[in-house]
Amino acid sequence: MYDASLSSGAAPKPRGKSLLVQDARTRKRNAAEKRFRAYGMTAILIGLFFLVVLAVSIIRSGVPAFTQTVVDVEFTLTEEQYTAAEGELFKTKAYEGLLIEQIRDTLEARGLEVAFDAGAIERLLGKPGGTLREHYRANEQDLGSPVSFKLAAASRVDGYLTGRVTREALQDSRFMQASDLDLIDALVSADIITRAFNWNFITGADSGVDNPGGAGIGASVIGSFFMMLVVLALSLPIGVAASIYLEEFAPQNRFTDLIEVNISNLAAVPSIVFGILGLAVFIQFMHLPQSAPLVGGLVLTLMTLPTIIISTRASLKSVPPSIRDAALGVGASKMQAVFHHVLPLAMPGILTGTIIGLAQALGETAPLLLIGMVGFVARGYPDGVLAGFTEPNSAMPAQIYTWAARADASFYEKAWGGIIILLIFLLTMNIIAIILRRRFERRW
Amino acid sequence: MKDNHIAENEVATKNIKIAARDVQVYYGDTHAIKDVNVEIEDKTVTAFIGPSGCGKSTFLRCINRMNDTIDVCRVVGDILIDGEDIYDRKVDPVQLRAKVGMVFQKPNPFPKSIYDNVAYGPRIHGLARNKAELDDIVERALRRGAIWNEVKDRLDAPGTGLSGGQQQRLCIARAVATEPEVLLMDEPCSALDPIATAQVEELIDELRQNYSVVIVTHSMQQAARVSQKTAFFHLGNLVEFGETDKIFTAPEDPRTESYITGRIG
Numbered sequence: 001m002y003d004a005s006l007s008s009g010a011a012p013k014p015r016g017k018s019l020l021v022q023d024a025r026t027r028k029r030n031a032a033e034k035r036f037r038a039y040g041m042t043a044i045l046i047g048l049f050f051l052v053v054l055a056v057s058i059i060r061s062g063v064p065a066f067t068q069t070v071v072d073v074e075f076t077l078t079e080e081q082y083t084a085a086e087g088e089l090f091k092t093k094a095y096e097g098l099l100i101e102q103i104r105d106t107l108e109a110r111g112l113e114v115a116f117d118a119g120a121i122e123r124l125l126g127k128p129g130g131t132l133r134e135h136y137r138a139n140e141q142d143l144g145s146p147v148s149f150k151l152a153a154a155s156r157v158d159g160y161l162t163g164r165v166t167r168e169a170l171q172d173s174r175f176m177q178a179s180d181l182d183l184i185d186a187l188v189s190a191d192i193i194t195r196a197f198n199w200n201f202i203t204g205a206d207s208g209v210d211n212p213g214g215a216g217i218g219a220s221v222i223g224s225f226f227m228m229l230v231v232l233a234l235s236l237p238i239g240v241a242a243s244i245y246l247e248e249f250a251p252q253n254r255f256t257d258l259i260e261v262n263i264s265n266l267a268a269v270p271s272i273v274f275g276i277l278g279l280a281v282f283i284q285f286m287h288l289p290q291s292a293p294l295v296g297g298l299v300l301t302l303m304t305l306p307t308i309i310i311s312t313r314a315s316l317k318s319v320p321p322s323i324r325d326a327a328l329g330v331g332a333s334k335m336q337a338v339f340h341h342v343l344p345l346a347m348p349g350i351l352t353g354t355i356i357g358l359a360q361a362l363g364e365t366a367p368l369l370l371i372g373m374v375g376f377v378a379r380g381y382p383d384g385v386l387a388g389f390t391e392p393n394s395a396m397p398a399q400i401y402t403w404a405a406r407a408d409a410s411f412y413e414k415a416w417g418g419i420i421i422l423l424i425f426l427l428t429m430n431i432i433a434i435i436l437r438r439r440f441e442r443r444w
Numbered sequence: 445m446k447d448n449h450i451a452e453n454e455v456a457t458k459n460i461k462i463a464a465r466d467v468q469v470y471y472g473d474t475h476a477i478k479d480v481n482v483e484i485e486d487k488t489v490t491a492f493i494g495p496s497g498c499g500k501s502t503f504l505r506c507i508n509r510m511n512d513t514i515d516v517c518r519v520v521g522d523i524l525i526d527g528e529d530i531y532d533r534k535v536d537p538v539q540l541r542a543k544v545g546m547v548f549q550k551p552n553p554f555p556k557s558i559y560d561n562v563a564y565g566p567r568i569h570g571l572a573r574n575k576a577e578l579d580d581i582v583e584r585a586l587r588r589g590a591i592w593n594e595v596k597d598r599l600d601a602p603g604t605g606l607s608g609g610q611q612q613r614l615c616i617a618r619a620v621a622t623e624p625e626v627l628l629m630d631e632p633c634s635a636l637d638p639i640a641t642a643q644v645e646e647l648i649d650e651l652r653q654n655y656s657v658v659i660v661t662h663s664m665q666q667a668a669r670v671s672q673k674t675a676f677f678h679l680g681n682l683v684e685f686g687e688t689d690k691i692f693t694a695p696e697d698p699r700t701e702s703y704i705t706g707r708i709g
Contacts, residue, residue, distance in 0.1 A: 323555075324513070328541060329510070329619065340564070341554060
């Protein structure tokens with residue numbers, strides 16, 4: 001109750017100062033506020049700086065992976081030459097000889113004289129004879145007319161042109177010799193060597209350790225896709241059902257407290273622990289196929305569940321209790337109240353949590369290495385949808401890890417390129433999350 | 445003349461809608477409601493008054509078992525509606541709440557359209573067989589909620605976009621849409637301005653013709669204006685219950701008198 005006697009005491013003392021002059025205390029407070037703002041700005045600027053550095057270095061190192069050095073030769077094969085070559089014992093060798101002649105003629109026509117042999121061409125282009133023969137055997141109508149071939153150059157040619165391989169540092173080896181560099185220079189000035197967009201990097205599968213030029217991330221993207229399907233199909237319903245039960249229906253007792261504490265702890269368990277668990281349970285005990293996206297998806301589901309449960313419970317909790325009261329008040333059952341009113345209101349939060357969980361799973365490497373989804377497994381596309389789940393495959397981050405660990409410096413470039421692809425996927429997922437949030441929020 | 449009067453009295457005493465017998469409510473170890481005995485009549489407005497924390501809202505929430513949602517809450521004693529014990533094992537609170545509607549302190553429309561707000565109850569109880577019937581029910585409920593004229597052109601607009609007073613009347617319409625027999629109101633005007641309060645009070649008076657209305661209020665003027673019976677709660681006890689006129693003019697209990705005259709509370 002209000003007590004009138006309190007105010008009858010001493011009247012407040014006048015401060016005795018003008019409002020136009022800041023007193024010491026005010027000055028101190030204002031200075032503290034200014035300082036704090038400066039700290040905040042600094043923190044954000046530092047963050048931005050690192051973000052820019054990261055983005056620039058990823059793009060600088062990764063973009064070359066999307067282009068490839070190609071030797072662009074126009075080649076004409078007459079029918080006589082074709083029959084003659086097919087009659088030889090070493091057929092591809094014959095085609096190679098014809099190609100070398102063609103290149104020599106082209107260079108001479110431009111007035112460039114360089115001595116080179118078949119060995120040099122093989123070091124630059126691998127075994128081009130096979131490519132030519134395959135083409136003509138499949139397209140006999142091309143015989144007699146000029147055909148333009150884009151032959152992928154070896155990674156060291158790439159390296160020489162991008163400055164990674166230099167004349168001084170080069171040691172003659174079976175991969176490249178100093179004389180080859182002259183040939184490359186000549187080919188460049190004859191406009192035979194160009195750079196082209198490397199579709200194979202996006203659509204292809206992993207190649208062997210000595211063929212970085214042929215390596216592509218496509219198969220691992222498919223692996224990641226099937227894995228994410230498993231994760232989404234399992235972790236969303238299980239996670240949401242578990243959180244609805246825990247949040248809305250479960251009695252508050254020791255047992256549910258224990259479960260809650262454990263879920264929070266699970267979110268902090270290192271992913272490699274889930275990996276070894278998956279190896280022991282899914283592969284060694286349940287005998288599911290090794291290296292399969294199905295197993296990868298199961299392991300990542302275990303990892304994603306705590307994230308989804310925690311964020312779903314938080315968003316269920318944030319729905320005002322008055323909505324539950326309102327629904328119960330008109331005679332809705334508990335379940336109707338939850339499913340008709342609480343869940344739709346919590347949907348944006350649930351979706352955000354789910355997509356964050358999925359993005360985490362998409363970028364996870366360690367558990368996949370343990371269950372055998374390493375990069376070199378991704379040698380081709382699966383045959384069909386079912387095989388997509390069960391056939392050995394890799395996933396994007398594991399593929400990147402495998403490339404980064406390889407000796408050939410060209411793989412390093414591929415690893416960065418792979419990271420660009422991975423980031424594009426993550427960005428897409430985040431954009432989807434934002435769009436879905438907007439959609440669901442606009443309805444209300 | 446005299447005979448008529450007696451007959452009226454008999455009707456009034458016979459129609460006991462809600463009867464509470466020795467009701468005790470515990471929140472964990474706290475004894476929130478002590479020995480409450482009260483008989484609430486049909487087609488009257490009964491007001492519960494009393495200082496904050498006296499248990500009037502708690503008791504109100506016992507009448508449609510909204511306290512079930514609170515884990516630590518325990519109710520002892522009998523509450524009968526039409527002679528049936530609502531705390532009987534066989535009673536499903538969902539069925540009970542369809543019969544006993546509730547309006548809350550803060551307007552809490554669903555974040556859906558005005559139409560869906562009102563239609564939700566009838567839909568889940570299967571009161572309408574088709575769209576036309578549902579439209580009918582919604583219109584009738586909105587008319588009873590005295591808000592039809594304001595919203596009839598924008599039934600698709602979100603209910604949360606209405607003003608506070610309109611929202612509360614929408615909530616009342618939503619509560620009456622399920623054809624309840626009792627309407628519980630927990631300080632329905634505490635979040636409203638005087639004009640909206642006047643509208644809601646007028647509405648309560650009209651609702652009396654069809655329902656037994658129980659209203660919890662902090663405002664004694666409001667209790668005096670809208671109710672025929674008044675119950676005064678203090679520290680978990682039902683101190684006095686009787687005709688509103690009598691409570692406000694000649695209270696029997698000294699505690700009632702001091703509350704009404706503003707000395708406690």
